[in-house]
Amino acid sequence: MKRDWDLIRKLLTAIEEEEDFLTDSPAQPKWLEQTEEAYLNELKAFRVAEGRLFGHLELLLDNGYVAGFQVIRMADGGFAFSRSAPRLTMAGHDLLDTMRSSKVWAWIKSTASTQGVELSFDAIKALGALALKNVLG
Known part of the structure; x- marks a missing residue:
């Protein structure tokens, strides 16, 4: 699978x-x-x-x-x-919060693909933090 x-x-x-x-x-x-x-x-x-x-x-x-x-x-x-x-769980809420927004989720997937990074739980968290930094910065 x-x-x-x-x-x-x-x-x-x-x-x-x-x-x-x-x-x-x-x-x-x-x-x-x-x-x-x-x-x-x-x-x-x-x-x-x-x-x-x-x-x-x-x-x-x-x-x-x-x-x-x-x-x-x-x-x-x-x-x-x-x-x-x-x-x-708390970790599940955190993961979903990272993936919830369709716009942020699309950015995470696109950025991972562009950079040649396979999506993993850790990569999603890191890219989610980067997306948040870009939104706030």
């Missing part, structure tokens, strides 16, 4: 606003009247989409940006999910 910063931004925003951040979760296909091959192709596409969403939630959990839920990887390659009270 490649890290998708726009998805991370969307998930952080939804959690902060106490919205259902799993609304884009794909529906598992059912074996209806299609061929086995068609069903297996749908299942593969579902697993990729599911892995993308839950993989990004794991990144946020593992790095201490969110709390109040758990992502469990199943033996069959699927995911299980439990939640009590999803919330952003």
